[in-house]
Amino acid sequence: MAPPPSFPKIGSHRSVAAFRGHLAAVGPDVPVDGEILAAPASPLAAKCSWKGRAIGNRWAIQPMEGWDGTADGKPGPHTLRRWRNFGRSGAKLIWGGEATAVRSDGRANPNQLVIGPETLLGLAELRRVLLEEHRARFGGAEGLVIGLQLTHSGRFARDGAGRPAPRVAYRHPILDARVGASEASVLTDGEVEKLIEDFVRAASGARELGFDFVDVKCCHGYLLHEFLGAHTRPGPYGGSFENRTRLLREIAAGIRSDAPGIEIGVRVSIFDLVPFRPDPARSRPGSPGPGVPEETAGHLPYRFGFGVDERDPTRIDLDEGFLFLSLLGRIGIGAVNLTGGSPYYNPHIQRPAAFPPSDGYLPPEDPLAGVVRHLRAARDCKKRCGDLLVVGTGFSYLQDFLPHVAQAVVREGWMDLAGLGRMVLAYPELPADTLERGTMERKRICRTFSDCTTAPRNGLASGCYPLDPYYAGLEEAERLKEMKNRL
Ligand SMILES: Cc1cc2nc3c(=O)[nH]c(=O)nc-3n(C[C@H](O)[C@H](O)[C@H](O)COP(=O)(O)O)c2cc1C
Ligand code: SF4
Numbered sequence: 001m002a003p004p005p006s007f008p009k010i011g012s013h014r015s016v017a018a019f020r021g022h023l024a025a026v027g028p029d030v031p032v033d034g035e036i037l038a039a040p041a042s043p044l045a046a047k048c049s050w051k052g053r054a055i056g057n058r059w060a061i062q063p064m065e066g067w068d069g070t071a072d073g074k075p076g077p078h079t080l081r082r083w084r085n086f087g088r089s090g091a092k093l094i095w096g097g098e099a100t101a102v103r104s105d106g107r108a109n110p111n112q113l114v115i116g117p118e119t120l121l122g123l124a125e126l127r128r129v130l131l132e133e134h135r136a137r138f139g140g141a142e143g144l145v146i147g148l149q150l151t152h153s154g155r156f157a158r159d160g161a162g163r164p165a166p167r168v169a170y171r172h173p174i175l176d177a178r179v180g181a182s183e184a185s186v187l188t189d190g191e192v193e194k195l196i197e198d199f200v201r202a203a204s205g206a207r208e209l210g211f212d213f214v215d216v217k218c219c220h221g222y223l224l225h226e227f228l229g230a231h232t233r234p235g236p237y238g239g240s241f242e243n244r245t246r247l248l249r250e251i252a253a254g255i256r257s258d259a260p261g262i263e264i265g266v267r268v269s270i271f272d273l274v275p276f277r278p279d280p281a282r283s284r285p286g287s288p289g290p291g292v293p294e295e296t297a298g299h300l301p302y303r304f305g306f307g308v309d310e311r312d313p314t315r316i317d318l319d320e321g322f323l324f325l326s327l328l329g330r331i332g333i334g335a336v337n338l339t340g341g342s343p344y345y346n347p348h349i350q351r352p353a354a355f356p357p358s359d360g361y362l363p364p365e366d367p368l369a370g371v372v373r374h375l376r377a378a379r380d381c382k383k384r385c386g387d388l389l390v391v392g393t394g395f396s397y398l399q400d401f402l403p404h405v406a407q408a409v410v411r412e413g414w415m416d417l418a419g420l421g422r423m424v425l426a427y428p429e430l431p432a433d434t435l436e437r438g439t440m441e442r443k444r445i446c447r448t449f450s451d452c453t454t455a456p457r458n459g460l461a462s463g464c465y466p467l468d469p470y471y472a473g474l475e476e477a478e479r480l481k482e483m484k485n486r487l
Contacts (some may be wrong), residue, residue, distance in 0.1 A: 005290055007366040009354065010399040011447060019401045027372030031408035032401065038438035043411040044403075044418065045435055047143060050389050051263060051334045053212060056092035056143020058410050059431035060391045060419040062337070063149040063215070063267070065098035065112060066463060067456040071160065073104065073114025074122030078461050081470065082425075083126045087133035089424055090432030093417055095337050095391055096149025096215040096267065097126060099222075102195075102202040105167070106152035106223070109456065110160050115150065115202045123148070124209045137432070147213040147265060148206045150199055154223025155179055156344055162459065167191075169226040170233040173299045174275050175345060187223075189235050192247060195223075200254035203262055213263035213335075216251055220350065221342030224248060225269050228324070229306035241320060244306075245327055252331050266328060267337035271307040271316035271377050275345035278361035286487050291348055291361035307340070316340070316373070318380055325385040335389040337419060338378050343453065349373060351421065352397040357453035358487055367397050367448070375405075379414035390415045396422040396446050403434045422446045425464040443467075451480060458483050 013019040016034050023030055039045030044058040068078035075083075079098075086094055100113040100123070107114060115123060127146055134141050152167070155175060159165040166181040175181070187195070203214045218224040227247045230238035237246050252264055274293045282289030293314045296302055302313035309317040328336055341349035347360045352370030356362055363370075374394030382390045392415035395402050406418035423430055426446035433440050444467060451465045455476065463471035465480055 005363070007354075007363065007368070010368070010397065010401065011445075013400070016401065016404060019404075023368065023372075026366055026369040027375070030372055030375055030405065031412050033404045033408045036403045036434050036438045036440065037407055039435045042435060042438075043407050044431075048389065048416055050145065053145055053263070054143050055145050055417070057090070057431070057435065058417045059089070059091035059435075060093040060095050060337075060417040061086045061089055061091045061424055062393060062419040062421040063096035063098045064421060064425060064462075066461055067109050067111045068461040069111045069113045071110060073101070073107070073112070073116065073119045075113060075126055076111075078463065079113070080125060080129050083130045084133040085428035086424065087130035088137050088432070089420075089428045089430070090138065090435060091420065091424075092143045092145065093391070094130065094144070094146040095265070095419060096147045096217070097130075099149050099151040099153075099217060100202075102150050102152055102198040105159075105165065106154075106157055106198075108153035108156050108222075109158055110162050111461070112153075115148070115205050117205075120205055120209060123205075127209060127211060145212045147215050147263075148209075148211045149215040149217050149267065150202050150206070151217040152195060152198075152223040154226050155181060155221060167223065169223065169230040170238060170304075172304050174294050174304075175221075178275075178345070189237060192237050196247065196250050196254055199251040200258050203255040203264075204259040207259045207262040211262065213265050214255070215265045215267050215337065216248060217267050218248060219267045219269040219339050221269075221344055225306065225342075228268075229272075229304060229308075231303035241323060245324065249327075249331055252333060256332070263335070264333050265335040265337060266333055267339060268321075268324065269307060269340050269342065269350075270321040270324070270338045270381060271318060271340040271349075271373070272305045273308055273316065273341060273346050273349055274302065274305075274313040276348065276361060276364065288356065288361045291346075291364040316377070318377060321377075321381060322384045325381055325388060329385060329387055334387075335391070336381075336385075337391040337393065338374070338381055338415075339393040340374060340377065347453070351453070352394060353448035353450050354397070355449050357450040357457055358484070359457045360450070360453075370394065371397050375409055375414060379409070382413060382415055389417070391417045391419045393419050393421065395420060397448050399445050399447065400440075400442065402430075403440065422448065422452060422464075425452055425462075426467045454484065455480050
């Protein structure tokens with residue numbers, strides 16, 4: 001059996017020059033600053049605005065759920081702590097907090113948040129503690145913009161006992177078997193109309209709670225993302241680009257009419273690839289091999305996704321993404337958060353990592369190439385849709401050199417804000433430390449161990465078990481260790 005591929009470790013680079021040498025092999029066009037700049041010199045310290053709302057700097061916190069709500073969809077203590085950490089980060093755009101289901105059957109796990117009349121008070125606490133923490137640390141909340149991410153998990157929905165309960169936009173030749181989807185899982189047009197009402201009602205709730213915006217989540221393989229790729233679905237919500245975007249347009253129109261004043265953002269998987277799996281020829285029990293694309297020869301042209309090349313689905317295609325962004329502009333959506341793929345079927349493109357989660361595979365490419373894919377997609381999109389506020393994703397794998405790249409890409413206009421995902425679980429204060437002192441604490445840097453994904457894949461709450469003492473001290477940390485030893 002051939003040995004698995006190995007790639008240079010970012011943490012082994014002792015200088016920006018050494019990192020640049022590595023980056024030259026996969027993304028020579030990506031700009032990198034020579035040092036971390038504090039405010040006011042840092043481009044990340046500059047204000048920007050979204051439809052007249054000032055955003056105090058260029059750091060954004062990406063939505064990060066923790067699988068730690070109550071059975072009835074309210075936040076639990078870990079949830080509240082995570083939102084406090086978001087507030088303490090110093091980032092001025094909180095993009096959605098975490099995926100919150102617009103109804104119970106749209107949850108991806110039995111501990112996901114739900115927005116509804118019974119949970120509104122609990123959700124209000126999330127915003128309150130975030131603001132409280134931000135004010136306590138920074139002396140005010142000027143320029144802080146907070147959203148709530150609204151979702152239906154669609155194909156990846158699970159019931160109250162955690163069993164797959166998929167609802168899909170169309171039959172998928174590869175993914176149906178993975179989640180047990182059948183003809184009965186396909187939403188009818190009538191059910192889609194009901195779903196629109198659910199999103200609109202959820203947005204009204206978020207407005208009541210004082211959120212500045214809702215993110216109508218169209219990414220990561222969840223339901224609204226799947227509708228964007230519903231080429232094979234008959235009827236008004238599938239087929240043509242116009243039909244595939246109808247659901248989002250109707251939700252946006254409903255929100256404008258029933259919840260005027262709340263802003264709408266969209267997090268979208270702007271690129272995608274075919275699903276991957278561990279290479280069977282290089283896998284052993286408990287030791288998955290490198291990822292390989294699923295066989296698509298029998299499914300060409302590949303009409304089962306959005307942002308993927310239908311002639312060669314191992315390649316991304318941004319053409320429809322550009323159309324989508326101009327559509328957002330036309331319907332008055334002023335901000336977009338660009339991401340890619342799905343954590344379920346191609347995690348290496350969605351969250352580049354050195355160490356795979358338990359349901360993943362070894363990296364099929366240098367994870368740095370995954371970061372470069374995100375950055376280039378943002379650059380190409382920003383060039384085409386100058387008026388939209390663009391938040392970029394995929395920074396955490398940059399580790400010690402994250403601020404060096406984030407500063408440079410924002411300065412050069414590849415995106416307006418740099419969004420932090422896993423890094424903020426490991427090291428919430430990174431934005432404040434860089435802006436105030438031009439430094440970061442090396443021992444707190446996320447090394448992409450993927451425990452925050454492995455834990456929830458095995459029924460535990462998510463969190464940074466390796467680096468956050470709060471999680472390291474939980475009883476679950478021991479269980480996670482035992483579980484990983486068994487794998
Ligand atoms: C534990 C965990 C939870 C996440 N939860 C969400 C979520 O609720 N909504 C969402 O859009 N993305 C979610 N993501 C994806 C992140 O927002 C982000 O896109 C991804 O981690 C890549 O960015 P990074 O390289 O900075 O981590 C999650 C990722 C992780 C690791
Ligand atoms: S568990 Fe911690 S170090 Fe590992 S990927 Fe998640 S945030 Fe990063």
